[in-house]
Amino acid sequence: MTRRIALTVLALVTVLLVLAVVPLGVLLTQREETSFRGAAEAAARTLASAAEENLSDHKPDTDLRELLDETQDEGGCAAVYDAAGRVIARTSCAAATSRTARGLVAATLADQRTVAHRSGDALTVATPVGDSADAVGTAVLVRSADPLDDRTAVVWAWLALIGVVGLVLGTLVSVRLARWVGRPLQAVDAAARHLGEGALDVRAPADSGPEEVRRLAATFNTMAARTEALVHGHRAVTADVSHQLRTPLTALRLRLDLLAADAEGEDAVELAGAQEEIARLSRLVDGLLAAARAENAVPRPVPVRVDEVVAERITAWEPVAAERQVELASHSPGRPVVYLGAGDLEQLLDNLLANALEAVPGGGRIRVEAASAAASFGPGTELRVVDDGPGMSPEARATAFRRFGNPEARGTGLGLAIVHRLATANGGTARLEETAGGGLTVVLELPAVPRGQGPEPGRPPQRTG
Template sequence: MTRRIALSVLALITAILVLAVVPLGLIMTQREQASFRDEAASRTRSIASAAEEYLSDRKADTAARSLVEEARRRGECATVYDRAGHAVLSTACSDVAGDDSAGLVSSVLARPGTRVRQDDQWLTTAVPIGDTSDAAGVAVLSRSADPLHDRILAMWGWLTLIGVGGLGAAVLMSVLLARWVGRPLRVLDAAAQRLGEGALDARAPVEAGPQEVRRLAATFNTMAGRTEALVHGHRAVVADVSHQLRTPLAALRLRLDLLAEDAEGDTAAELADAQGEIARLSRLVDGLLAVARAENAVPRPVPVRVDRVVAERVAAWEPVAQAGRVRIAAECRPGLTGFLGEGDLEQMLDNLIANSLDAVQEGGRVLITGRRQGAMVELRVIDNGPGMGQAARDSAFRRFGNPEAGGTGLGLAIVHRLVTANGGTAELRDSPGGGLTVGLSLPASRPRRDRTGESGPGGTATSDA
């Protein structure tokens, strides 16, 4: 935006300068040329008037000769012709008018009137002497055009200097204006990005920039404050409820275990079912705590060897897979590296592998692939289980959003929050040949702005399938 503002102001000032300076220069050039011609015609008429006394009144040629000599001292060429076209008075450069001087004189004598001829080097003016209806001769004055060219060149030089100075001032003004407008917007953008990444305390300064930008920053701060209050309140409720439930659940489980030791028959079966429900409720509470921690996490990205982490998690889950007679494998390119919060990738993989192992039946397989794709690391967790319907996939990343989940329904919600907090994306799609593929796109390079805050602690792995 700063560049666009600067270029727009600069283009506007440049257009104004061009539209003002160029026509002004052309007008002044025309005036200089007209003044130069008028001055030459005036001097030629003065010579013609003095020569009239000599040719028509038969007086001495002193005045005319004096004016011709004065023209010579100025570097001009003056010649006085009589009625027959013979030169009676002239300077040393009387032939400057060229070979056509005789034609010019003849033209004036035939049709009396002022004649002007100009080329790049000389301006020649021919004026009839005496009565315009019956001229007694012709006065011809040739002036070098070099002084005119010098004045025009100097004038254009000054105009160019003024234009360049104005353009420099425009550049400075446009840069200052762009920074004045753009800097608080960049700060506001950075604050909005930090807020989007989970830094709920992000605020924008309201004392810089135009009034509209200051109002926008104030509105943003109000929105951020309300969002922070709502999110913190929501997180506090989930965390407090989960923590408060843990103690009575532990006590209830202990009492059921004691009762189950002496129970027999139908009573023992009922107590076993109750113990299963208590275990399920405990996993649900742990899942809620994990979601709350994931939502509260603001990762500080560090380099993570994705291929090594995948290999470690596959090795850790291998005994579980063997117990369920499921094959688990990994195909990641060596050296594959991403930028994530420390421990986040392990937690994501644990949840996804647990879901897949719960979903596939005996003889099934779970495959984890990883590769670099542009600026992202693409991870895929592929299984050949029963898959997931379109409606379930659309809501699977929400808490308890998967109606087909056999576990707590929180695992994919945890994965989604960790992925998005790290600047990535997650998607669900059908596996080729049947099953479910979970795709993760994770940053492969350090973000432009370092995220603030510390990564939250990892939650207990929970199952969706």
């Protein structure tokens, strides 16, 4: 933004300078040309007055000769023609008697008016001698245009210097203005990015920039403070619920265990059923707390190696799979890296593997596949957990990501809700597909590491387990 503001202001200053300097330069150039031509015509008329005394009044040509000598000393050329176009007096240089000069003489005698013509570096002026209605001759004056060109060059040089100085000042002003406006906005943008990454205590500076930007920063800080208070409040409620629910459940379970040790007959059967319900209630409470933590958590993403985490979780769940006679396998070519909150990939895999092991019967198989792919939100990694269990009906798949939304669930019905929450909170997506040949496939599209935020060369991504 700073660059765009600076370039916009600089372009405006450049246009204004061009619109002001160029017309002024043209005007001053025309003024210099008019002044130079007027001076040449005045000198030609003075020469014509001296020639009239000689041609009309038949006086000696002393004054005429003096003017011709002065003209030659000043670097000009002059000549006097009679009514027949014959040269009666001239300077030693031949410019005033050239073909161009004779053409101007003929035009002057025909039109009875002063004629001027510039050819190359010389200005030639021809003016009638005597009355304009009855000229007795023509005076021709040729002057070099070098002084005019020099003055014109000086004018344009000064104007160019003024333009360059104005452009430099405009550049400084535009950069200063752009930074004054852009830096506070960049600070608000950085603060919003850090807030989205989980830094709830971040605030934007609200003491610099235009008034509108300061108000924006103040509004952002108010929003960030309220968000921080809400998240901390939810976390506090989660901690309180965890303490309040787990303690009585543990005490009740211990009492039932003591009673079951001495119970016989029908009492033992009833107590065993009560113990199963208490165990189910404990799992349900644990699932609710896990879902609440997932909803309240604001991830701070870090680069995570998918193949390493998948291998680690497969190893951790191998004993459970072996006990249930289920085969676990993984395939992660290309060593993909994703950008997730610390520990989130482990939670995703644990919930997916737990759900799959609950659903797949003995002799079944579960595969975890990960590969780089163009996800719906941009470059990323596609993580697939494929099982060959009974699968889900289309109606169950449509509501499986909601809490207790799957009526066919064998567990608490919260695992897929936690998976969906963790995936979307990290900027990814989650969906369910039917496995070819029967079963269920959970597909997660996880974001790749943004450019410039990946691990340093030669340094592996962070481990989150």
